[in-house]
């Protein structure tokens with residue numbers, strides 16, 4: 340199924356800034372919530388300590404009376420806190436085990452009745468609640484007689500105003516901090532993203548100027564520091580290199596094809612024009628037609644060779660390569676070549692090892708062998724010798740075809756493998772000048788190299804192909 344991309348009308352900078360701000364919001368939010376919660380718990384614990392302290396102060400004055408717990412030395416007890424109203428006051432009550440109030444401190448007088456919350460479990464209990472719309476906290480302490488019997492409860496209550504005011508304040512500060520930081524993160528993120536992406540704008544502008552006509556232009560590689568953008572620019576430049584090379588190949592192919600076909604086509608055309616100028620004999624027409632057929636065959640060979648070269652230059656040769664025993668290929672091809680060389684009046688010497696593995700494509704290897712042997716046959720006069728050798732030297736497999744034929748100048752050696760190159764001494768011999776170019780294309784596609792040398796015209800020549808040796812494949816037993 341095709342993935343549908345939702346179009347986002349925002350630029351990368353805006354999106355980055357938003358991501359940045361969102362990340363900040365989440366992080367600060369979590370941190371603030373944690374701080375708020377921790378502070379809240381700590382403050383409650385402090386307040387509980389305060390209630391415990393108050394309880395401890397009071398406990399020595401509580402005794403078991405007839406109707407429940409009673410305070411003794413009540414005058415001492417009437418301290419400031421138990422009379423003070425509001426946030427600094429401590430509200431004290433004595434309860435019977437069933438929760439009935441038997442005493443309450445004077446500061447209760449100005450307040451609404453406080454419901455009793457104590458539960459029938461004989462342990463200290465603490466409750467947070469709202470008393471007259473204000474946060475309050477109450478601690479119940481069980482009172483036991485000497486025999487260990489519950490005879491009542493001491494209830495101590497205090498308002499938590501200041502605590503909640505502090506928490507409220509903290510919440511406000513944290514909220515405002517989060518808001519400001521998020522805003523700052525968004526603005527800063529946007530600015531940073533714009534700054535970081537500025538080289539992209541330069542790359543885009545340059546890339547826009549590159550067209551099929553000026554493929555030589557290259558993207559600037561930003562900065563001395565290697566980063567994603569310099570990598571992108573380099574990758575793009577590599578792509579341009581490959582595109583330019585492939586375009587150049589196409590151009591060369593078209594030029595070569597046009598040039599190489601135009602010459603025989605013009606010759607063919609004038610031959611036909613001359614033949615048609617007046618009435619000719621049947622034998623003349625026959626001869627002209629045969630000549631025309633030869634021209635067409637030559638042109639077909641040329642086009643076929645060019646197409647073959649074009650195909651070889653696409654990289655799939657390397658992918659199709661597999662280990663091949665070059666010796667076995669030589670032996671197979673020699674079955675064809677031995678009689679042909681003999682018919683051409685040439686003596687063949689063969690030096691082959693047992694096996695020699697190279698990585699290649701079988702039909703292409705045959706083509707290399709055929710081209711080299713065909714040239715040796717074509718450029719060696721009858722009575723000469725042709726020698727085929729395979730050696731394994733320094734991790735390389737070397738195929739050498741040498742002859743005692745027409746040879747070539749040392750300066751010609753550099754051009755022998757160019758397309759359509761035909762040596763001076765090759766004049767008059769049939770050929771299109773593509774054979775050795777094809778050999779080189781095949782060999783190089785498989786990681787090898789080709790070399791040619793000669794002692795000079797008329798003194799024979801040697802062609803050598805070198806492949807990196809291929810690991811010996813495991814053959815089925």
Ligand code: ADP
Nearest residue numbers: 714715718746761762765770771772773774775
């Ligand atoms: P062609 O043989 O069709 O001309 P090639 O590409 O096979 O094209 O060879 C290019 C040129 O290299 C030949 O024209 C010839 O000058 C030279 N050459 C190739 N093989 C030999 C050889 N064995 N001896 C001398 N010259 C050779």
